[in-house]
Amino acid sequence: MRVLAALSGGVDSAVAAARAVDAGHDVVGVHMALSRERAEYRTGSRGCCSIEDAGDARRAADVLGIPYYVWDLSERFEDTVVADFLAEYAAGRTPNPCVRCNEHIKFAALLDRAAALGFDAVCTGHYARIETVVGADGAVTRELHRARDAAKDQSYVLAVMGTDRLARSMFPLGDAPSKDAVRAEARERGLGVSAKPDSYDICFVADGDTQGFLRERLGARAGDVVDADGTVVGRHDGAYAFTVGQRRGLHLDRPGPDGRPRYVVEVRPSTNTVVVGAAELLTVTRVAGDRAVWFVPPSPQRLACEAQVRAHGAPVPARVRALGPAHDAVEVELATGLRGVAAGQSLVLYDGTRVLAQATVTGAER
Amino acid sequence: MPAAVARAGIRPDDRFVDSWPVTVYLDHAATSPVHPLVVEAVLDQLGRTGNASSLHDAGRAARRVVEESREVLAARLGARPSEVVLTSGGTEADNLALKGLYWARSGADPRRRRVLVSGVEHHAVLDPAVWLAERCGAELVVLPVDAVGRVDLDALEAELTAHADRTALVSVMWANNEVGTVQPLAGVVELAHRHGVPVHADAVQAVGQLPVDFAASGLDAMTVSGHKIGAPVGTGALLARRELPLAPLTHGGGQERGVRSGTVDVVGARALALAVDLAVRDRPEHARRVGALRDRLLAAVQEAVPDAVVRGAAAGERLPANAHLTFPGCEGDALLYLLDSRGIRCSTGSACRAGVPQPSHVLLAMGVPDREARGALRFSLGRTSSDDDVAALAAVLPEVVERARAAGRV
Numbered sequence: 001m002r003v004l005a006a007l008s009g010g011v012d013s014a015v016a017a018a019r020a021v022d023a024g025h026d027v028v029g030v031h032m033a034l035s036r037e038r039a040e041y042r043t044g045s046r047g048c049c050s051i052e053d054a055g056d057a058r059r060a061a062d063v064l065g066i067p068y069y070v071w072d073l074s075e076r077f078e079d080t081v082v083a084d085f086l087a088e089y090a091a092g093r094t095p096n097p098c099v100r101c102n103e104h105i106k107f108a109a110l111l112d113r114a115a116a117l118g119f120d121a122v123c124t125g126h127y128a129r130i131e132t133v134v135g136a137d138g139a140v141t142r143e144l145h146r147a148r149d150a151a152k153d154q155s156y157v158l159a160v161m162g163t164d165r166l167a168r169s170m171f172p173l174g175d176a177p178s179k180d181a182v183r184a185e186a187r188e189r190g191l192g193v194s195a196k197p198d199s200y201d202i203c204f205v206a207d208g209d210t211q212g213f214l215r216e217r218l219g220a221r222a223g224d225v226v227d228a229d230g231t232v233v234g235r236h237d238g239a240y241a242f243t244v245g246q247r248r249g250l251h252l253d254r255p256g257p258d259g260r261p262r263y264v265v266e267v268r269p270s271t272n273t274v275v276v277g278a279a280e281l282l283t284v285t286r287v288a289g290d291r292a293v294w295f296v297p298p299s300p301q302r303l304a305c306e307a308q309v310r311a312h313g314a315p316v317p318a319r320v321r322a323l324g325p326a327h328d329a330v331e332v333e334l335a336t337g338l339r340g341v342a343a344g345q346s347l348v349l350y351d352g353t354r355v356l357a358q359a360t361v362t363g364a365e366r
Numbered sequence: 367m368p369a370a371v372a373r374a375g376i377r378p379d380d381r382f383v384d385s386w387p388v389t390v391y392l393d394h395a396a397t398s399p400v401h402p403l404v405v406e407a408v409l410d411q412l413g414r415t416g417n418a419s420s421l422h423d424a425g426r427a428a429r430r431v432v433e434e435s436r437e438v439l440a441a442r443l444g445a446r447p448s449e450v451v452l453t454s455g456g457t458e459a460d461n462l463a464l465k466g467l468y469w470a471r472s473g474a475d476p477r478r479r480r481v482l483v484s485g486v487e488h489h490a491v492l493d494p495a496v497w498l499a500e501r502c503g504a505e506l507v508v509l510p511v512d513a514v515g516r517v518d519l520d521a522l523e524a525e526l527t528a529h530a531d532r533t534a535l536v537s538v539m540w541a542n543n544e545v546g547t548v549q550p551l552a553g554v555v556e557l558a559h560r561h562g563v564p565v566h567a568d569a570v571q572a573v574g575q576l577p578v579d580f581a582a583s584g585l586d587a588m589t590v591s592g593h594k595i596g597a598p599v600g601t602g603a604l605l606a607r608r609e610l611p612l613a614p615l616t617h618g619g620g621q622e623r624g625v626r627s628g629t630v631d632v633v634g635a636r637a638l639a640l641a642v643d644l645a646v647r648d649r650p651e652h653a654r655r656v657g658a659l660r661d662r663l664l665a666a667v668q669e670a671v672p673d674a675v676v677r678g679a680a681a682g683e684r685l686p687a688n689a690h691l692t693f694p695g696c697e698g699d700a701l702l703y704l705l706d707s708r709g710i711r712c713s714t715g716s717a718c719r720a721g722v723p724q725p726s727h728v729l730l731a732m733g734v735p736d737r738e739a740r741g742a743l744r745f746s747l748g749r750t751s752s753d754d755d756v757a758a759l760a761a762v763l764p765e766v767v768e769r770a771r772a773a774g775r776v
Contacts, residue, residue, distance in 0.1 A: 028703070033722045069703055072722045109776065116773035117700060 001120040003027045003170060006110060007060055007068070009053030010199065012125030012173055014060035014191045015182050019172035020123045021064050027123070029061035029068045032110060034077040035204055056193050063190055073109055080104035082204055086217055089240040092269035093344025096311070097202055098157045107161040111168055121170050127152040129174035129353075130166050142166040144295060144355040148175050156311050159348045159358035162293045211241045211249070223272035225250060227262070228281070239272045245282055245340025252276070263340075283337035284366055289330045289347045289359030296356050298327035305349040305356055307332050309341050320349050320357065330359045390710040390758045394594065394687060394748030395543055395571060401596030401749070407640050408598065411633045418630045419619065428632045435639035439603060442646040443590065444579030451604045451622045452635050456570040456591030459604035460490040462615050463566040463587045464537060466625060468498050470611035471534040471564070480533040482507045482525060484517040484549070485731035486542050489717055491568055492727075495537070504534070514679040515547040515732045523557050530561035538565070540572035540588075544715035544728045544744055545678030546688025548576065555584040564610060570594060574645035575653055575685050580605045587612075590642070592634070596749065597641035601634040656747040657686030659756065663745060664689050666760035671767050677729065677742070687747040690715060692734065696741040696770035699723045704766040710759055715744030741774075
């Protein structure tokens with residue numbers, strides 16, 4: 001196959017590309033330039049957007065003996081991922097930009113451009129497994145599964161891509177036993193990025209200061225922090241910067257009536273108000289979602305599953321049913337309460353290791 | 367694969383050498399194969415020890431090679447030996463000309479702060495000029511060009527008439543590296559000298575393709591590079607009139623008349639001199655041959671892709687080895703990848719910034735819209751180019767352009 005390997009400049013994508021080469025594919029490396037203003041050197045824990053990272057990616061491609069190109073997708077990235085990030089926060093929701101990047105950039109713009117140029121698949125360093133199942137009638141289905149290494153599993157952020165695109169994707173690290181093993185393999189292969197630190201911050205927020213980034217892009221907008229009965233208990237610089245479940249950074253000027261910690265329980269963008277309350281107000285048992293993507297035939301009947309609402313959150317037993325004529329909405333009942341479910345988050349439903357569906361949280365109830 | 371294998375890239379028996387059959391190489395303006403006779407000369411010289419500044423016999427032998435090289439360069443380029451300042455290449459020579467002239471001229475008269483360059487200069491000229499403006503108080507004046515990239519002499523005249531006494535220098539290239547357009551240098555020199563302003567020209571692409579005579583050109587300084595004409599990378603020279611005030615960039619042992627300190631590269635001097643000697647000697651026949659080949663290449667490309675647009679000046683007014691086109695609806699880097707994967711090496715002609723392909727400043731200066739400028743490819747011919755190369759390109763181009771267009775629509 002002709003395979004386009006996305007090279008971020010990190011360890012995972014380099015080893016993934018190396019494995020694709022070993023598997024006998026005709027591999028070309030591409031580094032995506034996503035940020036308009038790129039820093040010279042990597043700072044902190046950002047992992048893909050500096051010129052140094054692009055240089056690391058090129059060096060990895062040279063070691064593997066594959067061609068290397070830089071594709072400028074910064075305009076598309078700004079118009080989709082960054083714009084969505086800002087709009088979601090402005091609307092009082094909590095976006096996951098990595099999910100949107102996979103939806104709009106990696107498994108959309110990159111994949112489509114690769115296909116147009118004659119590539120059969122895009123290979124990335126994500127930790128997830130694709131299983132190909134041939135049915136009794138000979139029909140081929142592709143399933144998305146959790147990675148072998150549960151600690152590194154990234155099926156949560158990939159679920160948004162849907163089944164069709166799985167057929168044109170490769171995740172060679174899905175079976176890797178651990179990140180340490182991948183690092184060791186990188187060393188073995190002479191890849192200089194073997195010791196590079198993991199990235200975990202949002203790549204386009206230069207210094208990791210998300211609140212500062214939001215303030216700069218959306219403008220400061222002072223408002224009230226209120227408790228459940230509407231009493232003003234503090235002030236803030238913009239309700240958009242708060243996330244349901246957040247405890248730190250509230251700057252409340254007096255303690256709660258019961259002296260217990262208070263959390264953000266609701267963000268009201270229309271009135272620029274942040275509502276705080278006790279922890280138990282955060283626990284929800286019903287979650288609604290839209291923009292649903294199905295890996296199994298959607299059904300209005302309740303289907304047993306496990307629900308996960310955060311990249312590294314624990315899944316909880318649940319039942320899901322599809323809503324609406326196009327099955328593009330879901331309703332999920334949780335067997336046990338889940339805390340800190342915010343609108344905008346990605347909701348992924350599993351059956352064991354297999355991804356059943358993904359949706360964007362629109363609301364939750366106790 | 368153990369690390370040692372991956373790191374073996376600098377050994378002579380390396381896999382990169384073996385696995386790199388240069389089949390269709392249409393990127394001679396980026397760098398051209400080292401001439402076999404130059405390889406021999408380099409190998410011979412590498413076996414000889416001697417610092418050209420030493421007084422003993424080994425030093426004298428080295429100095430003799432350096433000075434004979436200088437004499438050959440001077441003779442072939444219409445200069446006096448004392449006008450040849452050996453450098454590490456074109457970029458250093460351009461920097462020496464821009465900064466050296468600016469510092470010397472503004473030092474002698476602080477009013478002389480204006481630096482005039484054409485909008486289609488190589489980055490080795492543009493960037494020092496911008497740097498001088500940002501860091502050393504220079505006033506940068508970018509001269510406009512017409513639709514084929516030829517500098518506007520009326521604009522130069524107006525500028526000099528108004529500000530000649532405040533002008534440090536003019537730098538206009540001999541011929542453009544991207545679109546191949548030859549500049550009206552005689553006009554530039556005539557205007558500038560009428561106003562008492564010195565002129566530098568980057569002649570990196572011109573040597574070996576056009577008749578280049580430093581004295582006859584009237585230029586005050588001229589940049590020459592080795593690796594486009596059969597010498598290795600890292601060789602070059604600035605030809606500078608003896609009386610031209612030039613401040614040094616590097617200070618130290620005072621080599622190269624005090625403007626370019628550093629132990630003289632004997633191997634490089636010999637390689638450059640031999641390459642220039644051969645290139646200038648063979649130029650008339652070479653220019654005729656590659657010019658005709660270039661015309662066949664353009665005809666073949668336009669037959670394969672009828673809406674491709676040739677950029678730059680007409681055949682008689684451009685570098686004979688240069689072909690430059692834009693392909694509507696395509697991204698240059700997509701074309702580049704598709705051709706590369708089919709064994710054809712060419713270039714978009716423009717630099718990238720941080721690895722990200724940028725629309726060419728040359729095309730933008732010529733008034734080409736941004737979107738069209740992104741679909742540019744430069745094919746540049748050289749000593750080893752043949753009709754087989756043109757045929758190979760023409761054979762794959764329709765499919766390549768069709769694919770690039772599909773990718774451009776995504």
